Amino acid sequence: GDAGEVTTGAKLLGSPVGSVDFSREFLLKRLQSKCVDPVNALIDVVQDPQVALILLKYCVQPMTEHLHFVDVATGSATSSSNSTYSSEFSTSVRSNHQRALSHVAGRTITPLAWLIATSSIGDGGLGLRDAVDTNLQGFVLPLARSMQYAKNGVAPLRRTRTENADIAEPFLLHPGVRDLFLNWELSQSPLFVAFRRYAPGLTQLDPDLAAFVDPIARLQHLVNHCPIKAVRRRINRAVRRNTFQRGMASQPPSVQTIVPSVMTELTSVAATSITRAERAFRFPTPLFKTYMRRKLRLPLFQAPFPKCRCGAVIDPEGDHIFNCPGYHYPRDVIHDTYRNASHGVLAQLAPLAGFVAGPHDVLHEPQNLIPDNPRLRPADTALSLESVNNSQHSYLLLDYSTSVKTTNLPPLTSPLSAPAPTAAQATQQHEIGENGKLHGPNRTVRTRI
Numbered sequence: 001g002d003a004g005e006v007t008t009g010a011k012l013l014g015s016p017v018g019s020v021d022f023s024r025e026f027l028l029k030r031l032q033s034k035c036v037d038p039v040n041a042l043i044d045v046v047q048d049p050q051v052a053l054i055l056l057k058y059c060v061q062p063m064t065e066h067l068h069f070v071d072v073a074t075g076s077a078t079s080s081s082n083s084t085y086s087s088e089f090s091t092s093v094r095s096n097h098q099r100a101l102s103h104v105a106g107r108t109i110t111p112l113a114w115l116i117a118t119s120s121i122g123d124g125g126l127g128l129r130d131a132v133d134t135n136l137q138g139f140v141l142p143l144a145r146s147m148q149y150a151k152n153g154v155a156p157l158r159r160t161r162t163e164n165a166d167i168a169e170p171f172l173l174h175p176g177v178r179d180l181f182l183n184w185e186l187s188q189s190p191l192f193v194a195f196r197r198y199a200p201g202l203t204q205l206d207p208d209l210a211a212f213v214d215p216i217a218r219l220q221h222l223v224n225h226c227p228i229k230a231v232r233r234r235i236n237r238a239v240r241r242n243t244f245q246r247g248m249a250s251q252p253p254s255v256q257t258i259v260p261s262v263m264t265e266l267t268s269v270a271a272t273s274i275t276r277a278e279r280a281f282r283f284p285t286p287l288f289k290t291y292m293r294r295k296l297r298l299p300l301f302q303a304p305f306p307k308c309r310c311g312a313v314i315d316p317e318g319d320h321i322f323n324c325p326g327y328h329y330p331r332d333v334i335h336d337t338y339r340n341a342s343h344g345v346l347a348q349l350a351p352l353a354g355f356v357a358g359p360h361d362v363l364h365e366p367q368n369l370i371p372d373n374p375r376l377r378p379a380d381t382a383l384s385l386e387s388v389n390n391s392q393h394s395y396l397l398l399d400y401s402t403s404v405k406t407t408n409l410p411p412l413t414s415p416l417s418a419p420a421p422t423a424a425q426a427t428q429q430h431e432i433g434e435n436g437k438l439h440g441p442n443r444t445v446r447t448r449i
Contacts, residue, residue: 020074024074031092034063053271068138071139073194080136083238123265133243134239137232141228150181203218208231267295343380355385362383363384365379378399
């Protein structure tokens, strides 16, 4: 084998067995084959940005997960903390994944964009992995699982052929290997020295383990009693959120104010977790790139920036459109956009959910719903439920309203109360309009389509 490689005894699949220099050389070779080459192939071959994002998240990034253990075990850190471990390997993995995400969005990835992208789906991010943040998790928790195997054995898969099948006894490790892992508290092996160094700070991020003040007691509880998969999920969530909060603290107030508006779970799920097997779920390339730039707070436009009809230059992120004094998009245009979008979405999803028989039962501003005034249209979108046998109603009516102009509103006392005045006025105006639609021509009635 190569210089420094151990060629006798057992072979641990996926990990180098040999000197530190051999292990580091092995790691850099795997960096090329498991990260750089796949990212280059993704950029060169996959031109659909939605497909590229899905492949990056579910195929390219997992290819380096098992190498985090080797990276920490070789002690190659350039800096580390309770939850992060930065090294030449992890920073190279991060930069290559950012390069792939740049291909998806068509823009250079900024630190803010990477913060959003590596936040979890539930917190409104894209759920991508940051190698610097996951390095310690990939070392401490698999090693703790090996210690559990040494103590309890490896449980076999359950037999499911018969209801009363016997469960086989756990597979016990060789006594020499078992004793090696069970001596983790006192062993001077570099592997266990690194475990005792990094595990206390990392496990403190788990709310259940943080109750143990003594670090050794915490690690003993982790090794002896904790399901590692659940621990990893809780620690990963805490690391992501801590990283996001630290990153946002360095952003200007204007960015801190607007970022929560793009951190919504539903917009994350739409891009990363919905199957493309249905043609309706496939985004056109220009639309998906625009979505990615809005989601990650990347420039929508390249200089020179276009001008709005009000005369102002539109900012690179496109935020001017939501605060344009000239009402570039009046309320009726915004309302109709909501109405049309909801009709298209419901026509696809309502039949799949079993609410209606087919897309033809999702109606656009239908008439003949009110016997006394058959020409009135009391709903923007209606679902005809008569075709569903178990329904007790004929129609489900949906109506949309947009907020009113806030120029003359009194000053707001706090950010938490900011939506209240606008919502109150919008509700009042909406009720007036609804009364008119439901009670005939004595009130203002909308007759446009």
